[in-house]
Amino acid sequence: MAFSPRFAPVARSLRNCQRPVKYVQRIRPVAQIRWTGSTSATSEPFQPSDEGGTKGQSYSAKEIKFTSEAYPHIKKDPKFTQLSTEHVQWFKDLLGSESAVIDSLSNNNAADDIEPYNADWMRKFRGHTKLVVKPESTEQVSKMLKYCNDNMLAVVPQGGNTGLVGGSVPVFDEIVINLSRMNNIRSFDEVSGILVADAGVILEVADNFLAEKNHIFPLDLGAKGSCQIGGNVATNAGGLRLLRYGSMHANVLGIEAVMPDGTVMDDLSKLRKNNTGYDLKQLFIGGEGTIGIITGISILCPQRSPAVNVAYFGLESYNKVQQAFIEAKKQLSEILSAFELMDGKTQKYLAQVKGRKLPIEGEHPFYCLLETSGSNTDHDSEKLQTYLEHVMGEGIVEDGVVGQDATQNADLWSCREGITEILGHWGGVYKYDLSIPIGEMYDLVNETRDKLTKAGLVGDDDSHPVVDVVGYGHVGDANLHLNIPTRRFDKAVERELEPFVYEWVAKRNGSISAEHGLGITKKPYIGYSKSDTMVKLMKQIKELYDPVSIVLLDVGTPI
Ligand code: 2HG
Ligand code: ZN
Numbered sequence: 001m002a003f004s005p006r007f008a009p010v011a012r013s014l015r016n017c018q019r020p021v022k023y024v025q026r027i028r029p030v031a032q033i034r035w036t037g038s039t040s041a042t043s044e045p046f047q048p049s050d051e052g053g054t055k056g057q058s059y060s061a062k063e064i065k066f067t068s069e070a071y072p073h074i075k076k077d078p079k080f081t082q083l084s085t086e087h088v089q090w091f092k093d094l095l096g097s098e099s100a101v102i103d104s105l106s107n108n109n110a111a112d113d114i115e116p117y118n119a120d121w122m123r124k125f126r127g128h129t130k131l132v133v134k135p136e137s138t139e140q141v142s143k144m145l146k147y148c149n150d151n152m153l154a155v156v157p158q159g160g161n162t163g164l165v166g167g168s169v170p171v172f173d174e175i176v177i178n179l180s181r182m183n184n185i186r187s188f189d190e191v192s193g194i195l196v197a198d199a200g201v202i203l204e205v206a207d208n209f210l211a212e213k214n215h216i217f218p219l220d221l222g223a224k225g226s227c228q229i230g231g232n233v234a235t236n237a238g239g240l241r242l243l244r245y246g247s248m249h250a251n252v253l254g255i256e257a258v259m260p261d262g263t264v265m266d267d268l269s270k271l272r273k274n275n276t277g278y279d280l281k282q283l284f285i286g287g288e289g290t291i292g293i294i295t296g297i298s299i300l301c302p303q304r305s306p307a308v309n310v311a312y313f314g315l316e317s318y319n320k321v322q323q324a325f326i327e328a329k330k331q332l333s334e335i336l337s338a339f340e341l342m343d344g345k346t347q348k349y350l351a352q353v354k355g356r357k358l359p360i361e362g363e364h365p366f367y368c369l370l371e372t373s374g375s376n377t378d379h380d381s382e383k384l385q386t387y388l389e390h391v392m393g394e395g396i397v398e399d400g401v402v403g404q405d406a407t408q409n410a411d412l413w414s415c416r417e418g419i420t421e422i423l424g425h426w427g428g429v430y431k432y433d434l435s436i437p438i439g440e441m442y443d444l445v446n447e448t449r450d451k452l453t454k455a456g457l458v459g460d461d462d463s464h465p466v467v468d469v470v471g472y473g474h475v476g477d478a479n480l481h482l483n484i485p486t487r488r489f490d491k492a493v494e495r496e497l498e499p500f501v502y503e504w505v506a507k508r509n510g511s512i513s514a515e516h517g518l519g520i521t522k523k524p525y526i527g528y529s530k531s532d533t534m535v536k537l538m539k540q541i542k543e544l545y546d547p548v549s550i551v552l553l554d555v556g557t558p559i
Helices: 007-019 086-097 109-117 138-151 203-212 229-234 317-334 344-354 378-391 405-417 437-454 491-497 502-505 521-529 531-547
Strands: 100-103 132-134 155-158 177-178 183-191 194-198 252-256 264-267 293-300 307-315 338-342 366-374 399-402 428-435 470-474 481-484
Touching: 086 100, 086 132, 086 138, 086 491, 100 109, 100 491, 138 155, 138 177, 138 252, 138 264, 183 203, 183 481, 194 203, 203 229, 229 293, 307 317, 307 378, 307 405, 317 338, 317 366, 317 378, 317 437, 338 344, 338 405, 344 366, 344 378, 344 470, 366 378, 366 521, 378 399, 428 502, 437 470, 437 481, 437 502, 481 491, 491 502, 502 521, 521 531
Parallel strands: 132 177, 155 177
Antiparallel strands: 100 132, 183 194, 194 293, 252 264, 252 293, 307 366, 307 399, 338 366, 338 470, 428 481, 470 481
């Protein structure tokens, strides 16, 4: 790949002012990296061992420590009923198909089949469920929840199981209600761009369907091949297009959800304007399934842009990253669709772990990926060219490439989307998904690295638990992913990280979970981002809609 012919001469001549001519290499187009289901993920997060010590090799889902042991302070509420074979039979009678029920209570042979539903894709959390049920309709979900509510059976809703905070797998023996068989596109209106679909439709399937209609789903994620749109809405997933289209709160027009007592909340509105009282659907968006299970959504989908350009460039400082972003907003304004940050270490490790060459030569402290999407190829290319000439001419950007076709664009994107996967390479990762004012965002990465280094925890060999401290994320949304790849779980590392990271973020009025939700891991720290009053109001909502608390995950209650 090279700068596309339109940009290459200018870019080269600008670079030549500063250093000798160097050729811009071609990069190999590779398939875009996708997150996969729990059993096939190659990432290997930390594994707390019995001694609080370490494990670093490959583990199958079955070898993951149970969440109930890793987090012993989370206690099962004795009010819940023990699952019996009679209960299981009730579900079999309801679903009428053996393939819709995985039952390891009455069938010992199902023990292996059930494990992928008990564990998350990072192999970090593992529950003890003995029953997975896969409803096909909202009516079945309704009957199930009513039955569970009446019989005091705890449940956990599960979509694509691609989350990062342990919210989509059981902790104890909650029944997994897996939405994967609810996968129908219900309707699409080409005039308004409104899609109505079941919650279990895979994001990429929805986007491919929309592509045929010249539209796009307003959310894009590295996990698009596995995650489901219902889960995306339930977690208010942010992703790579938020800069342009906004969050799920802005795009979802209606929700169909089943409340814990089985009541169906049918609010599949297709209206953009509807000022008739409380906007209750917003409680389900980002509610992580705590007050009901989303079974269908209606969502506004933008027109697909015929002209998409992707540029990948290296910069010498975080200050320059900010300057490049300011210029991108000024010069590319309405066509700017993504502005992503990758620090130099993430790209170095990506090249190392994947055994691939990076799109540009040399080592740069920071890299950015910029995408434009618009309706006019010539107009967009001209704008991007002017932008690139400017940022290179002003010395804001050191070097860069522009994809020349969809395959090259996908390859450039893989340098950003592939980071999550490769960071698990050494054994485990401590992950923080933070909202921080843009100007200070990268300071946290430096300070965390200094802190861990001073404590003697970072190094190149096995005697040090921490491999490195890296930062990447969605600059345009002021969302940093602070990741600490480790060789093993170590209490000393944790003591350095927490509450340091949370206090640092709270001091800047940031958020301890920007786009991944609270799940099990971040829930105890909600107080760093929400006041006591807000937590109290959340608890009241939970108690109102799920008084029995059969959906165990509970956003508002610190554990
Ligand atoms: C991303 O932006 C995802 O790539 C995952 O939100 C971030 O793995 C992470 O920390
Ligand atoms: Zn992200």
